[in-house]
Amino acid sequence: MSKTLFDKVWDSHVVQHIDNGPDVLFIDRHLVHEVTSPVAFLGLKNRGIKVLYPERTFATADHNTPTINQHLPVQDPLSANQLKALEENATAYNIPYWGLGHKKNGIVHVIGPENGITVPGATIVCGDSHTSTHGAFGAIAFGIGTSEVEMVLSTQCIMQPKPKKMRININGSLNKAVTPKDVALFIISKLTTSGATGYFVEYAGDVFKNMSMEGRMTVCNLSIEMGARGGMVAPDEKTFEYIKGREYTPKGADWDKAMEFWKTLYSDSDAVFDKELTFAANEIEPMITYGTNPGMGMGIKNDIPMAEAVEGGVATYKKSLEYMAFNEGDAMIGKPIDFVFLGSCTNGRIEDFRAFASIVKGRKKADNVTAWLVPGSHQVEEAIKEEGILDILQDAGFELREPGCSACLAMNDDKVPAGKYAVSTSNRNFEGRQGPGARTLLASPLVAAAAAVTGKVTDPRELMEEVYA
Amino acid sequence: MAYDKFSILKSSAVPLPIENVDTDQIIPARFLKATERKGFGDNLFRDWRYNSDGTPKEHFVLNNPIYSGKILVGGKNFGSGSSREHAAWAVYDYGFRCVVSSFFADIFRNNCLNVGVLPVQVSPEFLDKIFTAIEVDPNTELEVNLPEQTITILATGEKESFDINDYKKGNMLNGFDDIDYLLNIKEGIQTFAENTPL
Numbered sequence A: 001m002s003k004t005l006f007d008k009v010w011d012s013h014v015v016q017h018i019d020n021g022p023d024v025l026f027i028d029r030h031l032v033h034e035v036t037s038p039v040a041f042l043g044l045k046n047r048g049i050k051v052l053y054p055e056r057t058f059a060t061a062d063h064n065t066p067t068i069n070q071h072l073p074v075q076d077p078l079s080a081n082q083l084k085a086l087e088e089n090a091t092a093y094n095i096p097y098w099g100l101g102h103k104k105n106g107i108v109h110v111i112g113p114e115n116g117i118t119v120p121g122a123t124i125v126c127g128d129s130h131t132s133t134h135g136a137f138g139a140i141a142f143g144i145g146t147s148e149v150e151m152v153l154s155t156q157c158i159m160q161p162k163p164k165k166m167r168i169n170i171n172g173s174l175n176k177a178v179t180p181k182d183v184a185l186f187i188i189s190k191l192t193t194s195g196a197t198g199y200f201v202e203y204a205g206d207v208f209k210n211m212s213m214e215g216r217m218t219v220c221n222l223s224i225e226m227g228a229r230g231g232m233v234a235p236d237e238k239t240f241e242y243i244k245g246r247e248y249t250p251k252g253a254d255w256d257k258a259m260e261f262w263k264t265l266y267s268d269s270d271a272v273f274d275k276e277l278t279f280a281a282n283e284i285e286p287m288i289t290y291g292t293n294p295g296m297g298m299g300i301k302n303d304i305p306m307a308e309a310v311e312g313g314v315a316t317y318k319k320s321l322e323y324m325a326f327n328e329g330d331a332m333i334g335k336p337i338d339f340v341f342l343g344s345c346t347n348g349r350i351e352d353f354r355a356f357a358s359i360v361k362g363r364k365k366a367d368n369v370t371a372w373l374v375p376g377s378h379q380v381e382e383a384i385k386e387e388g389i390l391d392i393l394q395d396a397g398f399e400l401r402e403p404g405c406s407a408c409l410a411m412n413d414d415k416v417p418a419g420k421y422a423v424s425t426s427n428r429n430f431e432g433r434q435g436p437g438a439r440t441l442l443a444s445p446l447v448a449a450a451a452a453v454t455g456k457v458t459d460p461r462e463l464m465e466e467v468y469a
Numbered sequence B: 001m002a003y004d005k006f007s008i009l010k011s012s013a014v015p016l017p018i019e020n021v022d023t024d025q026i027i028p029a030r031f032l033k034a035t036e037r038k039g040f041g042d043n044l045f046r047d048w049r050y051n052s053d054g055t056p057k058e059h060f061v062l063n064n065p066i067y068s069g070k071i072l073v074g075g076k077n078f079g080s081g082s083s084r085e086h087a088a089w090a091v092y093d094y095g096f097r098c099v100v101s102s103f104f105a106d107i108f109r110n111n112c113l114n115v116g117v118l119p120v121q122v123s124p125e126f127l128d129k130i131f132t133a134i135e136v137d138p139n140t141e142l143e144v145n146l147p148e149q150t151i152t153i154l155a156t157g158e159k160e161s162f163d164i165n166d167y168k169k170g171n172m173l174n175g176f177d178d179i180d181y182l183l184n185i186k187e188g189i190q191t192f193a194e195n196t197p198l
Helices: A005-011 A038-047 A077-092 A108-114 A129-137 A146-155 A180-191 A213-226 A237-243 A252-262 A314-324 A350-360 A378-386 A389-395 A445-454 B086-094 B106-115 B124-136 B166-174 B178-184 B186-194
Strands: A014-017 A023-026 A029-032 A057-060 A123-126 A140-143 A157-160 A164-171 A199-204 A230-232 A275-280 A287-289 A297-299 A339-342 A370-373 A421-424 A439-442 B008-016 B071-074 B098-101 B118-121 B141-145 B150-153 B158-161
Touching: A005 A140, A005 A199, A005 A230, A014 B186, A023 B186, A029 A108, A029 A146, A038 A077, A038 A146, A057 A077, A057 A108, A108 A123, A108 A129, A108 A213, A108 A378, A123 A129, A129 A140, A129 A213, A129 A230, A129 A237, A140 A230, A146 A157, A146 B106, A146 B178, A157 B178, A180 A213, A180 A275, A180 A287, A180 A297, A199 A213, A213 A230, A213 A237, A213 A350, A237 A252, A339 A350, A339 A445, A350 A378, A350 A389, A350 A445, A378 A389, A421 A445, B008 B098, B008 B124, B071 B124, B086 B106, B098 B124, B098 B141, B106 B118, B106 B166, B124 B150, B124 B158, B178 B186
Parallel strands: A029 A057, A029 A123, A123 A140, A164 A199, A164 A275, A199 A230, A339 A370, A339 A421, A421 A439, B008 B071, B071 B098, B098 B118
Antiparallel strands: A014 A023, A023 A157, A287 A297, A287 A439, B008 B141, B141 B150, B150 B158
């Protein structure tokens, strides 16, 4: 029987199927961070059980860590306590732990692929909804709750009903200044934040084939923002090239054996999806959001839609614009902004810093803008330095911070003040996401860079005639 | 973690007729720093419920004494966003045992089922009827019957059935959790693991 990519990976991990119930799904690799794990470890302790396969779990600190002075003790006592709990739990249960200051430390979804923890055909979970990122490698990867973290720690399995399958095809060539972030924000604007709920998505077509691994990670990362549990791209030579030789990828004969399986990971030509959508690459423009969910996005040169023209409740839509202090029909171009955030598991990789630098090179940060540039990991930080990007950023008046989730969810001190506007390369523009009362405009690193040097929402294409091919 | 058994719940309900209520509204990230599961109800809907100085916002439904009960009724796409189970804990800890909406985000729905909060998905039309009934009489009672898989507006007798898989239904009725189940099949899991390289 013909199968989709998703079926092939899912079916090979089912330990038991329960009629009119979930599948018991075996989890190959489990990522753990400080915020969603302590209660799970407490559960193990209360039940008097151990971690079944500690070598399949990896722990890092990222969500509430500071992005300056990481060598000093963490000031906030609650954050410090949570970090201490993770370190103690990792030690007690023999789980590899890359805490603050460790050279492998970084955002969980950045360090997984960097270290070869993420491989094709694997099942990967983490107590974080953006675990969908790892689907870029042809893995089934999705976010779970703390009860499920406890299940994986104690039994290496979770219980999940098999989701429906959706394929999103985009063929053709992308327009100038259209990045993977724009592709994802475009799809979400078409589907809304609940349009893919209940589905697992496969991204297919020229656009994803031609996309870098970093770009595929950005797209898969944002799958959850249209409600999908996860998204995936079939692995290809680019994928194998990326993972080969990384610390936790198979070596020698194990690699050859794994490759035999990985080469079977594609949707059969006659495989059936529950839903299939197709868009043309040239429909997509550089995107920006104007509201309080990631589905409220549009081409940067468009005007904010009238309430009557959008799907969903008028009252909810108006409440959203009221929070943003925007009006129906407003142009986004030219709107003054206060903050720029480059980073997060969505856009905190080296390619994102290259894109940002391509715009700010030879220009200066606008005086009215506070910019937080936060690499996704120490490895990204090192690459920024080695490639000379740091010099470009510093010449333009920017500083680089230390790795972590930072202002994406503002659990640490990186909070955008109430009423201020932030152009952010992160993933959510919910009310208060970047700090109580903060107003977020989601966009690509190019749009963020254009805003950072002009102090307002600016079409990056106007700044890239010469510097960006 | 075990929770109270759920069978038939008869209660007034708290209306929140807003769409896309995301987990950052249910519990903002800055309140996720605890290492134990307690006290999250105090910060349920924190920024809609309180001003920055900690005083209650009078117009928010949880601060309006005419509304109370163990059932929360929300707009479409309830619980979108983050995987934080803290959102479901906050709902439970505040005193809700059931959330009704015309559509739930996946992870939030799963998390609710794992902590003893029953997510009841109804049609958009029935959701409107519930909102209307509460508007007419804030004390109006709903009956959520898990064995029968029905929800009834008692004042009018209007009723709708809802879906839940047999396995999860059994867990809710008996107060079991998934780990109990998984630990019972541990040997099978270990055999599977031996054949599944890292």
